[in-house]
Amino acid sequence: MMTSRVLGLGPALRQAAFAPRAMRSNAIIRNAIGRRSIKTNSLTPQAGDAILNNQRLKRPSSPHFTIYQPQLTWLGSIANRVTGAGLSVLLYAFGISYLVAPGTFDSQHVVAFVHDLPEAVKYAGKFILAAPFSFHAINGLRHLAWDSGKFLSVKGAYSTGYAVLGASAISTVVLLFQ
Template identity: 40%
Template sequence: MSNPRPQSPNMQNYRPQLTSVMSFGHRLSGSALVFFAFGLSAWLVAGAAGPLVFDDAQAVVHSIAGRVMLILASLAVFYHLCNGIRHLIWDSVHGFELRAIYAGGWAVVGASLFLTSALWIWVLA
């Protein structure tokens, strides 16, 4: 065979679609939530360890990096929640038309960004 066929998926021709990006994002946000759960656990243990340790933990949380991590954690929570609701709708055998799939995908992105923004506007106000 002189010209072998490319293996699937042919990455030179593959263009990510909203559905594949949403699927990857759902897995990524779920994994991030596990990471953030360890951070929450460490913060709770610091609170139980005493005021000096808790003050150090609070300093980390209130740092720029800590706030960025909290914002990313809330985005992961809202994205995973909204996309999970989308999957529950699919489990009821609704929303499988191509137009509905894309509308639902963009609704998840918009809702998770809106909810994250609303939460942080409320927290910082």
């Protein structure tokens, strides 16, 4: 036979036995009357999704640019994502355009087109390609160091961030004048 001690009902039974009768009847009345005085309506799943989407549009983005001071860590993270996405878009655009019109985007036509451009446009184009490539490649080495467990402190993150910026600048200049 199970006892109240085995079931863990001892404290509840003691409270019920020693509580005044007025308190017990008060609890019964309190539970019998509905707790909500607000009437609720059921929504369709589409209406619920519409309400959630409207709420999401009003939320601030993260990190919220208007309240946080810019820091090297999150600026570097954003720059890494933007450069990676930009380089990917250029690569896929060139690859798809080569598939669509191979006669126009083959090596001979591209070299002839670039050869006829003014020097200033050539250097600007090289800079536009070299800067994101250098930053993304060198920042990738930084992330590999983080994956191996190195430079994970705040001081390490900032020192490697400044090293990435310096090495990217040097690498961009070297690529620019080749």
